[in-house]
Amino acid sequence: ESFNSLQAYAKDKLSRQMVELFEACQQQSSDLERKERCRAQLQQDIQGIYAVARLYLTGSSMNGLGCRSSDADLCLVIKGTKRPDPIRVLSHLQRAFRSLSYVERTQLIRAKVPILRFRERGSDLEFDLNINNTVGIRNTFLLRSYAYADLRIRPMILVIKKWARHSQINDASKGTLSSYTLVLMVLHYLQTLKDPVLPSLQRDYPECFSPSVDIDMVPEGPKRVPPYVSRNQSSLGELLVGFLRYYATEFSPPSLFSFLCPASAFLVSCFWLRGRSRWDKQVISVREARALPKTNSHEWTNKYICVEEPFERNNVARAVHEKMKFDTIKAEFAESYRILKDRKDLNSILPVRAVI
Numbered sequence: 193e194s195f196n197s198l199q200a201y202a203k204d205k206l207s208r209q210m211v212e213l214f215e216a217c218q219q220q221s222s223d224l225e226r227k228e229r230c231r232a233q234l235q236q237d238i239q240g241i242y243a244v245a246r247l248y249l250t251g252s253s254m255n256g257l258g259c260r261s262s263d264a265d266l267c268l269v270i271k272g273t274k275r276p277d278p279i280r281v282l283s284h285l286q287r288a289f290r291s292l293s294y295v296e297r298t299q300l301i302r303a304k305v306p307i308l309r310f311r312e313r314g315s316d317l318e319f320d321l322n323i324n325n326t327v328g329i330r331n332t333f334l335l336r337s338y339a340y341a342d343l344r345i346r347p348m349i350l351v352i353k354k355w356a357r358h359s360q361i362n363d364a365s366k367g368t369l370s371s372y373t374l375v376l377m378v379l380h381y382l383q384t385l386k387d388p389v390l391p392s393l394q395r396d397y398p399e400c401f402s403p404s405v406d407i408d409m410v411p412e413g414p415k416r417v418p419p420y421v422s423r424n425q426s427s428l429g430e431l432l433v434g435f436l437r438y439y440a441t442e443f444s445p446p447s448l449f450s451f452l453c454p455a456s457a458f459l460v461s462c463f464w465l466r467g468r469s470r471w472d473k474q475v476i477s478v479r480e481a482r483a484l485p486k487t488n489s490h491e492w493t494n495k496y497i498c499v500e501e502p503f504e505r506n507n508v509a510r511a512v513h514e515k516m517k518f519d520t521i522k523a524e525f526a527e528s529y530r531i532l533k534d535r536k537d538l539n540s541i542l543p544v545r546a547v548i
């Protein structure tokens with residue numbers, strides 16, 4: 193039934209290509225079952241060391257935005273009065289994992305949120321395990337609720353993730369955008385259209401997404417909020433071109449030459465003289481479904497891209513700290529928009545055969 197209704201948004205070639213890519217790449221229930229089996233076994237083995245620990249699957253495995261090749265993000269929750277040091281716990285687990293027959297290639301990554309990365313032995317399934325980063329459990333439920341609020345969200349985001357990966361702008365460890373940042377950027381675009389495709393779920397259902405809900409009560413199961421009924425009936429292809437246009441032209445000051453109308457040319461030159469674009473002045477907020485003016489908080493000053501974490505309200509795009517990487521990201525948006533708006537062929541910006 194949902195497949196049939198999705199066809200209503202896919203009557204043109206570009207939209208059909210997007211549905212096709214989505215159908216070919218989206219995570220299958222067998223993929224999730226395999227991740228869930230590993231999670232349950234790991235939880236049992238970890239409870240041999242930390243009796244009260246609980247292990248949660250998070251990220252794209254659970255939020256409806258995963259591909260067949262997505263990794264499995266795990267959050268180990270260790271409750272207690274004393275906050276354990278994540279690095280100490282992870283080093284301990286790294287040693288303990290040596291005796292597990294189904295784990296291999298463990299690697300401790302000392303990032304802001306430290307993680308233990310490992311693989312299921314003999315397979316290409318990769319895990320990223322963190323300690324007590326429970327905001328990931330809350331925002332996974334929030335993203336999941338957005339993913340199922342409208343039929344177009346999942347195909348749209350999967351295609352954009354594939355495009356960003358192919359364009360080499362989807363790797364926070366190399367100074368570009370994390371998948372999480374990219375997803376929030378898509379949701380923001382859909383929330384701020386003249387006819388929004390999405391509302392702010394945190395505003396409309398505050399009790400569902402309250403940060404004080406006990407972590408055990410954050411639903412992992414099927415969606416809880418009713419679907420959003422939007423007046424916007426744009427096709428998938430129109431939304432994709434619109435997304436690229438939004439970040440290519442509305443966030444960056446457009447070239448003077450592209451404006452033949454004198455009034456707007458004047459406005460644009462004012463922007464040029466002040467040398468500031470919306471990237472410099474605004475914070476993308478999915479929580480409020482709008483772009484907020486930057487405050488003087490150190491979270492936002494001297495940052496190229498500002499995207500607010502919906503619960504902790506810090507900057508999820510802080511990995512973009514080099515001007516060159518920021519310019520690369522903007523150039524990819526501009527170039528893909530320029531090509532796609534005329535060609536209306538997904539292969540012109542993303543060779544579909546190469547990414548399936």
Ligand code: ATP
Nearest residue numbers: 250251252262263265328331332370371372501508
């Ligand atoms: P992919 O399919 O590419 O693995 P993903 O949806 O799993 O994408 P990641 O960027 O790998 O996205 O992040 C995994 C999860 O970790 C997110 O869904 C989110 O729950 C959490 N997360 C990532 N970055 C942050 C952050 N800066 N602040 C809070 N939570 C984050």
Ligand code: MG
Nearest residue numbers: 251252263265
């Ligand atoms: Mg992931």
